[in-house]
Every structure is written in C-alpha cells, then in structure tokens.
Amino acid sequence: MSSDEKKRRRERFLLDRFLEKQGMKPKSIDQLEPPSPDFLIDLDGRLVGIEITEIFIRPDNSIKYPRAAEEPLLQEIESITDHIVSQAREIYFQANNALVLSTIVFAQITRDKQDGRRVAELIADKVEDMVARNPSEVVDWKPVMGDHEAHLLSKTVAFIHVRRVPEKRFARWTVARAGAVATLTPKHLQDRITTKARKLKNYGNNKNIEEIWLLMIADRGRPSQMLRRGPDFSSKSLSSPFAKTFYYCYGAEEPTGAL
Numbered sequence: 001m002s003s004d005e006k007k008r009r010r011e012r013f014l015l016d017r018f019l020e021k022q023g024m025k026p027k028s029i030d031q032l033e034p035p036s037p038d039f040l041i042d043l044d045g046r047l048v049g050i051e052i053t054e055i056f057i058r059p060d061n062s063i064k065y066p067r068a069a070e071e072p073l074l075q076e077i078e079s080i081t082d083h084i085v086s087q088a089r090e091i092y093f094q095a096n097n098a099l100v101l102s103t104i105v106f107a108q109i110t111r112d113k114q115d116g117r118r119v120a121e122l123i124a125d126k127v128e129d130m131v132a133r134n135p136s137e138v139v140d141w142k143p144v145m146g147d148h149e150a151h152l153l154s155k156t157v158a159f160i161h162v163r164r165v166p167e168k169r170f171a172r173w174t175v176a177r178a179g180a181v182a183t184l185t186p187k188h189l190q191d192r193i194t195t196k197a198r199k200l201k202n203y204g205n206n207k208n209i210e211e212i213w214l215l216m217i218a219d220r221g222r223p224s225q226m227l228r229r230g231p232d233f234s235s236k237s238l239s240s241p242f243a244k245t246f247y248y249c250y251g252a253e254e255p256t257g258a259l
Contacts, residue, residue, distance in 0.1 A: 011052050018248045035202035049209040055218045057182045074224030080109050081175045087120035089173040102173045105159035122153035137164050184227040193240045211243035220251035235259040
C-alpha cells in the first residue's frame with residue numbers, strides 16, 4: 001500500500017470517528033482529489049466539503065522537546081519506524097512463518113532507506129529465529145553487551161516482543177512508543193487555519209459544495225500529537241474563513257465542537 005493510500009485511509013478513519021463523536025450521520029461520504037477538499041459529505045441534502053489537517057507538537061512547544069537541527073521531528077520518527085516494521089512484517093510472512101504478534105522498541109532510527117530496509121530484514125530474521133528456538137507462546141529479545149551478531153539490529157532496536165496467535169487478523173506488528181503530553185495553544189490552531197485558508201480559493205471550482213469546513217485533529221495515540229488544552233485555553237482569538245472550524249482530539253475525552 002502506498003503512503004498516499006495509507007494517508008487517505010487514515011483521514012477517512014479519523015473523519016468517521018469525528019462524525020460519530022458529533023452524532024452526524026451523512027447520507028454519503030465521498031473522498032475527493034485535489035484541488036477539492038478532502039471529503040464531500042451529504043448532510044440531509046446539504047453538500048459540505050471537509051478539509052482535514054493533523055496537529056503536531058512543534059519543537060518549540062515546550063522545553064521538554066529540545067532537538068538539534070539535524071534531529072528528526074517526532075512525526076518523522078513515527079513514519080520511519082512504522083515503515084520499517086511494516087516491511088519487516090511483510091518479509092516475515094512472505095516466508096510462510098508462524099503467525100505471531102510482535103512489538104518493537106527502537107533505540108534509534110536511520111533516515112537511510114537502504115539501512116532501513118536492512119533493519120527490517122534483520123527484525124524479520126530475528127523474529128523467525130525467536131519463534132524457531134522457543135516453543136513457548138511468548139518470547140522477548142533485547143541486545144546484550146558485547147553481542148556482535150547483526151550489529152545494525154543491536155544498534156537500532158532495543159527490544160522485540162513476540163506472541164504466537166491463532167489467526168492472521170491478530171498478527172499485528174507495532175512500534176512501542178512513549179511520549180509526554182504537551183500543551184495545545186491557540187497559535188497551534190491559528191497557524192494551521194492560516195495555512196489551510198490559502199487553499200480556499202481553489203475549492204470554488206467545485207460548484208456542488210455549499211460550504212467548507214476545516215477539521216483539525218490531534219491523535220493522542222501518537223507521541224507527536226499528544227496535545228491537551230490547557231486550563232486557560234480560549235478559542236476567542238482564533239480567526240477562520242471557513243464556514244465551520246473544528247478541533248477534535250482523538251483518543252481523549254475532550255469536548256469536540258466548532259471553535
């Protein structure tokens with residue numbers, strides 16, 4: 001699956017969760033192509049275009065997130081590690097190995113695609129070896145001091161957890177991540193509104209759309225998006241040219257509504 005297709009599926013998933021949260025039940029939902037907004041929904045005969053954008057923690061958001069110029073952003077780390085683990089899973093199952101669920105903890109990442117592919121191959125090989133050598137249902141691995149076997153794996157991966165599963169639908173491979181919740185500020189949202197507002201003039205080409213909404217989303221399941229409104233957060237200063245502008249925090253019990 002291409003990165004564009006993954007992005008489109010994720011956006012549809014997040015839109016569905018938002019609509020459920022709002023109690024909205026469109027008659028239809030169509031995913032559009034640029035320069036149209038991301039989605040067109042039919043709300044009782046009213047056609048509404050919805051542009052979706054995700055909100056990420058910025059490096060300057062808090063002193064808890066310092067980084068040197070050459071260090072990757074949290075969302076880049078997520079993208080790279082997710083891709084490596086997806087490749088590893090594909091390599092592992094293409095060899096008709098036993099069904100397993102696996103969780104991987106990374107010690108560091110590499111931007112080099114060839115190294116990333118090699119790490120994926122090493123992860124797949126290691127999981128295969130773990131399963132072959134251990135008859136138990138659950139097996140863990142971590143590099144040991146002085147272990148020169150597959151040095152790139154030992155340098156890149158800190159821990160691998162494997163559990164045998166009865167069906168392929170349970171054989172999920174994931175990246176274990178930790179993160180701290182950062183404070184959402186009105187500037188976070190205003191910056192995204194301003195950026196997305198530049199696209200509004202292009203949406204006029206679709207004459208069927210009666211109004212355009214902007215949906216800004218933070219996914220609390222991702223360290224790069226673990227944002228929470230502070231006690232003094234106020235949306236009164238926000239200015240938006242969209243017919244309606246929403247902020248939705250997926251995975252958190254926060255109020256969701258038009259700003």
